[in-house]
Amino acid sequence: MPELPEVETTVRYLKDKIIGQKIVGLDFDTPNLIKKPSPEELKRQIVGKKITKIERKGKNILIYLNQDYLLLIHQKLTGHLLYGKWQKEKGKWLPQEKNSPLFLDRQNRFIHFLLFLANGKMLALSDLRKFAKIIFAKKEEVLNSDDLKTLGPEPLSKEFTLAYFQKICQKSNKPIKTLLMDQKLISGIGNIYSDEILWQAKISPLRKANSLKEKEIKVIYQKIKVVLKEAIKLQGTSIVDYRKPDGAKGEMDKFLKVYRKEGQKCPRCQGIIKRVVINGRSAHFCPKCQK
DNA sequence: CGATTCCCCTGATAGC
DNA sequence: TGCTATCAGGGGAATC
Numbered sequence: 660m661p662e663l664p665e666v667e668t669t670v671r672y673l674k675d676k677i678i679g680q681k682i683v684g685l686d687f688d689t690p691n692l693i694k695k696p697s698p699e700e701l702k703r704q705i706v707g708k709k710i711t712k713i714e715r716k717g718k719n720i721l722i723y724l725n726q727d728y729l730l731l732i733h734q735k736l737t738g739h740l741l742y743g744k745w746q747k748e749k750g751k752w753l754p755q756e757k758n759s760p761l762f763l764d765r766q767n768r769f770i771h772f773l774l775f776l777a778n779g780k781m782l783a784l785s786d787l788r789k790f791a792k793i794i795f796a797k798k799e800e801v802l803n804s805d806d807l808k809t810l811g812p813e814p815l816s817k818e819f820t821l822a823y824f825q826k827i828c829q830k831s832n833k834p835i836k837t838l839l840m841d842q843k844l845i846s847g848i849g850n851i852y853s854d855e856i857l858w859q860a861k862i863s864p865l866r867k868a869n870s871l872k873e874k875e876i877k878v879i880y881q882k883i884k885v886v887l888k889e890a891i892k893l894q895g896t897s898i899v900d901y902r903k904p905d906g907a908k909g910e911m912d913k914f915l916k917v918y919r920k921e922g923q924k925c926p927r928c929q930g931i932i933k934r935v936v937i938n939g940r941s942a943h944f945c946p947k948c949q950k
Numbered sequence: 951c952g953a954t955t956c957c958c959c960t961g962a963t964a965g966c
Numbered sequence: 967t968g969c970t971a972t973c974a975g976g977g978g979a980a981t982c
């Protein structure tokens with residue numbers, strides 16, 4: 660699923676390809692993805708506008724348009740943006756290049772939303788589960804909406820200090836995994852990287868945040884940065900649905916230590932990796948070396 | 951206010 | 967073989 664590193668990879672890839680491009684058309688087959696405005700209104704308003712900027716906030720993709728408009732895309736579980744050319748066959752959008760991952764990898768074949776650009780290329784949203792969220796409005800309105808303004812600090816930014824992390828840990832009686840995934844406290848970390856961060860830090864995901872010692876908090880803090888940076892460098896994890904905008908997989912899969920590895924041996928201590936449900940999410944960890 | 955449950959959706963998988 | 971039940975999972979809403 661797209662978390663901070665995957666969204667960052669997507670934004671970096673698209674930056675020099677779509678900035679300056681005018682949107683010349685729009686197509687969709689799942690109106691429910693478009694939360695605001697109505698799909699008809701969106702089509703009427705977005706066509707003709709030019710893309711001026713693209714950035715990431717937490718797990719959200721922000722595509723800025725001229726006349727102070729902003730398109731927000733949250734990919735949720737299985738959504739990912741793709742860049743290429745598609746053609747409609749029997750009501751379904753199919754990629755034109757038959758030997759590209761856009762065509763060969765089935766995860767890229769669930770196209771539900773398409774923007775046509777002036778350069779002849781398209782920006783498409785593939786989303787198997789149809790959970791993604793699309794919002795289009797005036798820039799100020801989107802930036803001041805709950806979708807964005809409730810987000811906590813970016814974990815790789817200066818604002819995310821050790822003192823801040825210590826403070827939120829001490830104040831929370833929740834499991835540390837739940838805290839790491841709380842977008843209001845830290846933005847961008849999801850199920851994959853919370854598991855991986857805690858494995859690297861040798862801390863059990865079940866530990867209550869306010870039970871952590873100062874030294875442990877510091878290690879987790881450091882591992883947040885290390886793991887996210889490594890994942891960005893490797894262009895994300897494609898173990899499930901995520902793909903880069905060219906349809907190819909990220910390289911982070913083979914560096915994962917615990918996520919989706921229930922029953923396998925811990926690469927550090929040979930303990931058996933366990934899966935438990937925390938706050939409705941599956942958590943993977945090694946009970947032998949994560950305390 | 952915080953904690954819990956439900957819901958959105960559909961492919962994969964297990965059970966029969 | 968093929969049908970049905972169950973599950974994953976980010977985040978928001980409803981409920982306790």
